[in-house]
Amino acid sequence: MASHKSTPLLKDELDIVIPTIRNLDFLEMWRPFFEQYHLIIVQDGDPSKTIKVPEGFDYELYNRNDINRILGPKASCISFKDSACRCFGSTGDSKSEIIITVHVVDSDGWMVAKNPSGEDINALEQHIHNLLSPSTPHFFNTLYDPYRDGADFVRGYPFSLREGVPTAVSHGLWLNIPDYDAPTQLVKPRERNTRYVDAVLTIPKGTIFPMCGMNLAFNRDLIGAAMYFGLMGDGQPIGRYDDMWAGWCIKVICDHLNLGVKTGLPYIWHSKASNPFVNLKKEYKGIYWQEEIIPFFQSVKLPKECKTVQECYTELAKLVKGKLSSIDPYFTKLADAMVTWIEAWDELNPSGDASAKLANGVGK
Amino acid sequence: MASHKSTPLLKDELDIVIPTIRNLDFLEMWRPFFEQYHLIIVQDGDPSKTIKVPEGFDYELYNRNDINRILGPKASCISFKDSACRCFGSTGDSKSEIIITVHVVDSDGWMVAKNPSGEDINALEQHIHNLLSPSTPHFFNTLYDPYRDGADFVRGYPFSLREGVPTAVSHGLWLNIPDYDAPTQLVKPRERNTRYVDAVLTIPKGTIFPMCGMNLAFNRDLIGAAMYFGLMGDGQPIGRYDDMWAGWCIKVICDHLNLGVKTGLPYIWHSKASNPFVNLKKEYKGIYWQEEIIPFFQSVKLPKECKTVQECYTELAKLVKGKLSSIDPYFTKLADAMVTWIEAWDELNPSGDASAKLANGVGK
Numbered sequence: 001m002a003s004h005k006s007t008p009l010l011k012d013e014l015d016i017v018i019p020t021i022r023n024l025d026f027l028e029m030w031r032p033f034f035e036q037y038h039l040i041i042v043q044d045g046d047p048s049k050t051i052k053v054p055e056g057f058d059y060e061l062y063n064r065n066d067i068n069r070i071l072g073p074k075a076s077c078i079s080f081k082d083s084a085c086r087c088f089g090s091t092g093d094s095k096s097e098i099i100i101t102v103h104v105v106d107s108d109g110w111m112v113a114k115n116p117s118g119e120d121i122n123a124l125e126q127h128i129h130n131l132l133s134p135s136t137p138h139f140f141n142t143l144y145d146p147y148r149d150g151a152d153f154v155r156g157y158p159f160s161l162r163e164g165v166p167t168a169v170s171h172g173l174w175l176n177i178p179d180y181d182a183p184t185q186l187v188k189p190r191e192r193n194t195r196y197v198d199a200v201l202t203i204p205k206g207t208i209f210p211m212c213g214m215n216l217a218f219n220r221d222l223i224g225a226a227m228y229f230g231l232m233g234d235g236q237p238i239g240r241y242d243d244m245w246a247g248w249c250i251k252v253i254c255d256h257l258n259l260g261v262k263t264g265l266p267y268i269w270h271s272k273a274s275n276p277f278v279n280l281k282k283e284y285k286g287i288y289w290q291e292e293i294i295p296f297f298q299s300v301k302l303p304k305e306c307k308t309v310q311e312c313y314t315e316l317a318k319l320v321k322g323k324l325s326s327i328d329p330y331f332t333k334l335a336d337a338m339v340t341w342i343e344a345w346d347e348l349n350p351s352g353d354a355s356a357k358l359a360n361g362v363g364k
Numbered sequence: 365m366a367s368h369k370s371t372p373l374l375k376d377e378l379d380i381v382i383p384t385i386r387n388l389d390f391l392e393m394w395r396p397f398f399e400q401y402h403l404i405i406v407q408d409g410d411p412s413k414t415i416k417v418p419e420g421f422d423y424e425l426y427n428r429n430d431i432n433r434i435l436g437p438k439a440s441c442i443s444f445k446d447s448a449c450r451c452f453g454s455t456g457d458s459k460s461e462i463i464i465t466v467h468v469v470d471s472d473g474w475m476v477a478k479n480p481s482g483e484d485i486n487a488l489e490q491h492i493h494n495l496l497s498p499s500t501p502h503f504f505n506t507l508y509d510p511y512r513d514g515a516d517f518v519r520g521y522p523f524s525l526r527e528g529v530p531t532a533v534s535h536g537l538w539l540n541i542p543d544y545d546a547p548t549q550l551v552k553p554r555e556r557n558t559r560y561v562d563a564v565l566t567i568p569k570g571t572i573f574p575m576c577g578m579n580l581a582f583n584r585d586l587i588g589a590a591m592y593f594g595l596m597g598d599g600q601p602i603g604r605y606d607d608m609w610a611g612w613c614i615k616v617i618c619d620h621l622n623l624g625v626k627t628g629l630p631y632i633w634h635s636k637a638s639n640p641f642v643n644l645k646k647e648y649k650g651i652y653w654q655e656e657i658i659p660f661f662q663s664v665k666l667p668k669e670c671k672t673v674q675e676c677y678t679e680l681a682k683l684v685k686g687k688l689s690s691i692d693p694y695f696t697k698l699a700d701a702m703v704t705w706i707e708a709w710d711e712l713n714p715s716g717d718a719s720a721k722l723a724n725g726v727g728k
């Protein structure tokens with residue numbers, strides 16, 4: 001490891017955001033890892049339904065009524081009947097010193113994975129390590145993350161770049177049921193991901209990637225204001241693109257602000273495939289829209305004047321409206337929701353400028 | 365695996381280039397994998413010395429006298445007393461239908477590695493698979509190479525990009541002694557790379573990387589003319605940057621010509637560290653020069669008119685002369701050698717235009 005060590009985070013430094021429509025029995029399996037931290041549960045769907053949380057966990061639960069009460073008219077930017085509602089969890093609790101937010105999903109299928117030695121993987125610990133050690137977006141290291149034990153920068157890696165940049169996002173992977181789109185699910189119903197790839201790597205600057213929201217951690221101070229999952233689900237023309245949307249946006253902004261995005265470890269185990277027919281219905285517009293959206297994000301250049309995440313995101317909203325609205329009127333609505341989201345963020349986070357904390361950010 | 369399969373290559377489709385200064389006893393270990401192919405041995409240093417090759421291998425051996433005889437005055441572009449001489453091996457044999465050239469190094473330290481199940485790794489087979497399946501430089505796939513068994517493109521990967529592009533280079537890794545520069549060797553003399561990362565990935569477009577020449581395969585038709593290892597060793601101010609130089613050049617050209625570069629598997633086992641003091645002497649200029657060279661390569665834009673590898677390389681030589689000569693007069697000499705190399709290449713490969721074969725290239 002080049003120079004950085006992870007330390008366990010204090011309780012008020014890490015929150016776990018869980019969007020859910022059902023009882024959280026799956027938490028039992030995660031008890032040894034999650035119990036010491038604070039859970040922010042975002043209940044999706046019917047707010048009159050009671051969600052059961054296993055005993056012993058410290059949590060707050062927000063349902064739709066809470067979201068409407070807290071955000072008022074700005075609640076319109078929070079999706080309903082879609083896991084995109086999760087983003088409320090990271091705006092919502094403005095009083096705690098949240099540093100890292102881990103997004104897990106409600107599904108029973110979300111399980112603790114085992115490493116090749118048969119031991120349970122502490123996904124949180126790995127995410128924390130990823131986020132507390134720097135990223136290296138400016139040059140590729142062929143031994144992957146140089147900040148891991150037993151690794152370093154290889155010959156030919158510029159010394160001036162070895163300090164790295166602060167890590168904003170840690171994107172973990174799944175074993176077993178792979179994260180495929182509906183067409184691939186339909187074509188390969190029996191494919192399982194059995195390959196444990198023991199690597200973490202920084203996604204290079206300028207490279208966009210498909211970010212999955214199932215096993216995702218981020219530094220709220222550094223990038224939280226851009227971790228918005230768009231308008232999905234109830235009343236919207238698409239679903240299953242909430243995390244993709246957030247991923248495209250955060251990557252462009254991280255590149256602009258010199259922040260890092262890592263992918264790879266930790267793995268979680270995904271035991272239950274979602275229904276490919278339902279998925280196809282949610283996804284099909286996204287499947288052809290992304291052919292235009294991705295080139296848009298690949299070519300976005302944010303102006304130098306944008307120095308905070310909020311400024312970047314507001315600028316991005318303008319560009320989305322200007323360049324993507326021709327695909328579908330949905331993008332005009334989405335661009336407006338992006339602006340509303342930033343307004344909601346600023347209202348709930350009055351300290352304002354996330355970048356002010358950059359100088360003391362993690363990974364320094 | 366998305367759609368592509370490797371087939372074993374015929375004898376005249378793969379050559380193994382070995383630069384060496386000593387007897388090739390290490391080949392015994394590689395016999396089961398190498399014996400069916402043709403070896404091109406480039407003897408470095410004193411040509412009167414006899415190099416012993418174990419029996420049963422099909423090979424040609426070129427020493428300095430052969431290089432001088434074949435290339436005449438153009439032999440000046442081939443380094444002496446440095447493994448950079450290896451590039452002669454891929455220009456040299458213009459009559460065979462070389463498709464893939466694997467560069468291995470002479471060292472006794474170059475051994476067959478074992479996978480986590482304890483089986484010998486057939487590095488050639490993996491390189492062949494890497495080169496015969498496409499690359500995906502335009503978008504990152506979080507499950508790594510989508511063309512491997514049990515993997516595919518993840519949700520959110522644009523369908524229009526799933527055909528990939530032809531793969532020009534396969535960059536394998538080392539287990540045990542890591543490929544560190546002299547300062548890191550000195551600081552961490554006991555570090556060993558024990559982590560078997562079961563992944564192959566495409567290095568994204570626009571990202572430069574530190575290419576090591578120890579375990580390297582490439583498609584000669586697609587990129588051979590740019591696989592030039594510069595002027596190193598005897599009479600030159602630096603060493604140990606031969607592969608780095610080639611790596612920077614090929615990556616810029618692959619990006620321009622829409623070709624792919626993969627890194628990851630296969631591993632070889634590196635048993636013997638080179639002397640860090642000797643390495644420091646060879647490297648130290650490179651260590652500070654690279655701080656300017658790498659930004660140069662990161663910003664190089666080749667003109668659209670460059671449609672063949674030779675045209676790209678000749679243009680790159682001009683840019684090197686124009687932009688890097690201010691670092692040291694060495695770069696003027698190097699730029700001239702790059703032009704000489706292309707002249708030598710064209711002379712020995714009269715069929716000329718490598719890109720003419722692109723349409724029928726591997727990975728299509």
